[in-house]
Structure formats: structure tokens, C-alpha cells
Amino acid sequence: MADADGMSGMDHGDLQPGDTDPGGAPRAGDDIVVRFAQLALELHGSDSIEETVVQFALQTLHCSHAGVALVGEQGQPEVSAVTSPIVAEAFRAQWTAADGPLVEAMRNHATVLVADTATEQRWPEWAAKVHAAGVRSVLDVPLSTIAETVGVLGLYSLTPETFGPDDEAIAHLLAMYASVAVATARNERNLISAVDARTLVGQATGILMERYGIDDDRAFAVLRHYSQHTNTKLRDVAQQLIDTRHLPD
Numbered sequence: 001m002a003d004a005d006g007m008s009g010m011d012h013g014d015l016q017p018g019d020t021d022p023g024g025a026p027r028a029g030d031d032i033v034v035r036f037a038q039l040a041l042e043l044h045g046s047d048s049i050e051e052t053v054v055q056f057a058l059q060t061l062h063c064s065h066a067g068v069a070l071v072g073e074q075g076q077p078e079v080s081a082v083t084s085p086i087v088a089e090a091f092r093a094q095w096t097a098a099d100g101p102l103v104e105a106m107r108n109h110a111t112v113l114v115a116d117t118a119t120e121q122r123w124p125e126w127a128a129k130v131h132a133a134g135v136r137s138v139l140d141v142p143l144s145t146i147a148e149t150v151g152v153l154g155l156y157s158l159t160p161e162t163f164g165p166d167d168e169a170i171a172h173l174l175a176m177y178a179s180v181a182v183a184t185a186r187n188e189r190n191l192i193s194a195v196d197a198r199t200l201v202g203q204a205t206g207i208l209m210e211r212y213g214i215d216d217d218r219a220f221a222v223l224r225h226y227s228q229h230t231n232t233k234l235r236d237v238a239q240q241l242i243d244t245r246h247l248p249d
Helices: 032-044 049-060 085-097 101-108 124-132 165-212 216-230 234-244
Strands: 065-071 077-082 112-114 137-144 149-157
Touching (some): 032 049, 032 165, 049 065, 049 077, 049 149, 049 165, 065 101, 077 085, 077 149, 085 101, 085 124, 085 149, 101 112, 101 137, 101 149, 137 165, 149 165, 165 216, 165 234, 216 234
Antiparallel strands (some): 065 077, 065 149, 137 149
């Protein structure tokens, strides 16, 4: 695939470390190993993993814009980080239509390349929208672990046929780093949530035991009954009892 200047996506001839493309993006001559080692450190201490990932994509790959969409708790994709409103709109347009390269990447756990939105035939309506916004080529890479796909990394360029084999290889590596970081953060949040829930339930059962003179098993059974009867999460029933000293109506 050729860029506007006739060069393939990452075929840069005699480029040396530190060379950049016309837009200022680092080229293949850079020490990519050092870059990813630094990324690993940044992800470990980052308050926003997805924001770190999209900024790294802008600095390392031939993209004009980048974004990360994650699968939410209800199974629906959500915008997690974008470098431009164009990406957010492109994401949402696909969710509304339930079709597009991002949906395809997320559904089939496969990388999807759109070489030129001007000639794209698989998703003509979506392609027309992003083409009107100035986007000419797109690379969507799934963020996947062994167990599941947690999201998609979307790379957008204002020139056609931007993403060559080297770009795809680096994007896959970036997606692997991001997938592990996102999955680890989710597991940590789930663990903290589970510990918090057990603490709340323990406090609530203690209140019931003291008030009604029942044992721990019976107090827990009461909480579970109210949870099922009111279709409310057990931790929420416990929280309400702690806050109000009353069980749900």
C-alpha cells in the first residue's frame, strides 16, 4: 500500500533512529523496544490507562487520531479515551448501526483494516460519514486476553493507505500491552468491590443479629431473602440497612 508520496506505510529506506515522518511521528528506526519498556512503566503508574495508550499511539504510529473503546459492564461498548471528537463520533456511529470495522473487530476478535474510506464497500454508510470528516484510513485492533475481548484500539489517518505491515505489527504489540493493563485494572477493581461487599454484608448481618437475637446464618438468609424479593443486589440491601437501620420495603 502506498502513501500519498509513493512510499509504503513503513518503508523508509535509509531512515536512522530519531528520524520522523513529515507530521513529526517517530519512524521505524526508533528503538521500539525502549519505547515499549517505557510504556510498561507508564501503564503501571497511570491513572488513565486508555489515555496513556492513545497518546503512545499518536507518538509511535502513523495515525492522526486514536481512540480506545471498552466493553462496559452491561456488555455495551463505551468511549474510554480519544484524541479527537472525530473518533468518538466514528465509534458511536458504529454502535448505533451495530455495524462497522470497530464492531467487526470486537465481535470477531480480529484486526480490521480500512485502506481508504473513499472506496470502502463493506460499510458504505459509515465510510461516507468518516470520509466527510476527513478520515481516509482506519486500523481497528481488538484488545483481547485469553478469556475475552475487552475493547478495541482504533487508529485513524487523514491520508489513504497509511497503515502498512510494520504499523499493524506495532499496533498489535500496543494492543497486547493495553489488554493486559486494562484486564489487570478491572480485576483489581472487582477484587476491591468484592471485599467492600463482604464488609458491608458482615456489618449488616451484625446489625440483624444484635437486633433480633439470631445467628449469623439466619441473618445472612434474611439479607438474601430481601435481595431476591426486591431484585436488589445483596451489597445494596446491606448498605441500606447500615444507612437507615431498616430493611427495604
